[in-house]
Amino acid sequence: MIPVAYNVRSLFVRKATTIATVLGVALVVFVLAASQMLAQGIRRTMGNSGDAESAIVLRKGSDAELSSNLENNLVSLIKAAPGVKVGEGGAPIASGEIVVVIAPQLVDQPGQVANVLVRGVAAEVYALRPQVHIVEGHAAKPGTNEVVIGKRIRGKFTGIDLGSTFELNKNRPATVVGVFESGGSSFESEVWGDVDTVRAAFGRNGIVSSVTVRLLSAANYDVFAAEVEHDKQLGLKVQRESDYYEKQSEGTSKFISFLGSAIVFFFSVGAMIGAAITMYAAVANRRREIGTLRALGFSGGQVLVSFLLEAVLLALLGGAVGVVASLSMMWVEFTMMNFATWSEVVFNFVPTVKIIVTALLAGGLMGVLGGFLPAVRAARTSPLVAMRD
């Protein structure tokens, strides 16, 4: 086999061309990795919100909490169903919640508003969602106008910061007494208050949007669902909480993936052409070298492999640059609308080993595809003709 060092040194001879090609591939790999990281971030954010050991009950026919309405008397009925875990105090771990969307002013764009989800929760919510921790301040006292906010929206809207007061609705002030985190989930983009306070503020007394219960175990789901959905008159629909949130993220993450793939397709054509041009030039410039190699006894196949290797090396170099650049997106926050709630959720770019390896391999593949025809041409070079040049 022709030593790889030969290819490496060749790449260094024509620095400008090598850099241009590497940059081209790097850009493609960067966009590929970044869009997949964002899609992953969306899945992670929404996925972390749902728990397989919890179940959410909505009005039948409603896809999301926002369009669901349940009468308050159904809450105790659902809580009493078999399979629901009972907390230390003897009360079932469940939360009948009201969900509304408000549009406060953005701090960094004066005059502009954005939608924020406000969730009225029951006192048991911290037992129901153990991933939620107050990181600053304290939990809101039930029955008061105190609210806690997710750490991702802190400071983004006027009045929505620890210690300040804002109006939920006209003459319905709420005071922020705590900031919570919940493992990067979409709850971190929400405002949580007492369920009675929130629904009173919006004239929705006697109604909840959803009821979420903690199950004894994931296996108890079927028993619970069967009981709650048994009476068709009530018109209730049960879903695992994890399924519910996964479905919410489906559209958005698919959309990002699709957009990313479409762009990557066009980009990779460009990058492959760049690699092909570079390799054709390399082959043309090194005809005499190739002739010499052949005269020394290396076979056409070996020359082909060597040039292909060079192209892959070139592309992998670009891939590595692209992946490293895409990792810097980890520090970027991406604010986007969640189609299911019409409110904004803050997402992160989440890299996984799979995404990085795939992106690198895609870079290498561009080298193979772009470098194949030039390598064939190199392999076909006749030693006699080439050395006579």
Next chain:
Amino acid sequence: MTIVGIGLRNAWRNKIRAVLTLIGVAVAVIAFLFLRTILSAWTTGADNAAKDRLATRHKVTFVMSLPLRYVDHIRTIPGVKAASYANWFGAKNPNAEDQFFATIAVDSKTFLDVSDETVVPPDQKEHWLGDRRGAIIGDHLAKQFGWKVGDKVTLEGSIYPGDWEFVIDGIYTAARRSVDRSTFFFHWDYMNESLSAAQKDRVGWVMTRIDDPSHAADIAKRIDDSFADQETQTLTMSERAMNTSFLGMFSAILKAMNYVSIVILVIMGLILGNTIAMGVRERTHEYGVLRAIGFKPKHLVAFILGEAVLIGAIGGLVGVLVAVPFINQGVGRYLEENMSGFFPYFRVAPHDAILAGLLALGLAALVAAIPAYQASKLNTIDALRRVG
């Protein structure tokens, strides 16, 4: 021989490279146009919004509604010519639950007057106004589900639970690009009479036509001020502002797509620059000869720039010629018919096509500037000595 002729000859000397470069530029132009078209399609609703229309909604949250009596009050406000109201109904076709379309309950007496870009044949309109369960739907929606005038359809309500029966009385088309042609409109009264007392007589938003678009801000303020002391306050803005605020929720994606379209240009520049630089390097010896027989550095610059601009121009032209029919007849038509809610109008804007062509040309000149400059600075003796 002219510069163009020399440029053509030079570019064509390495045929594979010339073809690859042309494809590269053309693909970049196609991708660029595609992204620009997504962006302009996204904002087309805002750009084409009627200037003489205002929308009024609940001040705090779009989830909540306004009392019906607000509508009559708004009609009395100076500057308001007509007002209509509507509710987001949010129903699904039980046979195709995952296919989204908008269902809106409208005040049928005033709706078509205020929303004059919604065009219904007069006889169908007449019939609809007299049919309690009647609905008019967009031509794209009709095509999507194969619904015809006279069909009975049942929708499954989500915000207003239950099965709702309708008769398709008319099919509307749009007089303006911004109109979603896949919406399902029906009588607000039909919805209202089925609701419980607590839900009755609430409207989602009020659409208002005003006499003078230049007074839009004043009239909006007048409307909001008149409800300032009420329990429910309003937020009134121009239709354009409302559409823009909706777009604001996607601003991060729009921004990202804008960046990506710039990155495409960078890739195009890299490909072009690579090709030009290679050609110049290979021809160093020839440039020496040219200089020796009396050509000036400015001639070399002209040769190199001419060749680059030519490649850029041809590549750009090919790209535009492929992209426009591909987007307008293929992708665009598909999106308009199947995703009318998001992309009511998906066509390449002429100024984008011109921009793309000019960018290909300009970028080619830009990236050729460095090799051209280097060639003009060549020492004739050194250049002649260089081989290959």
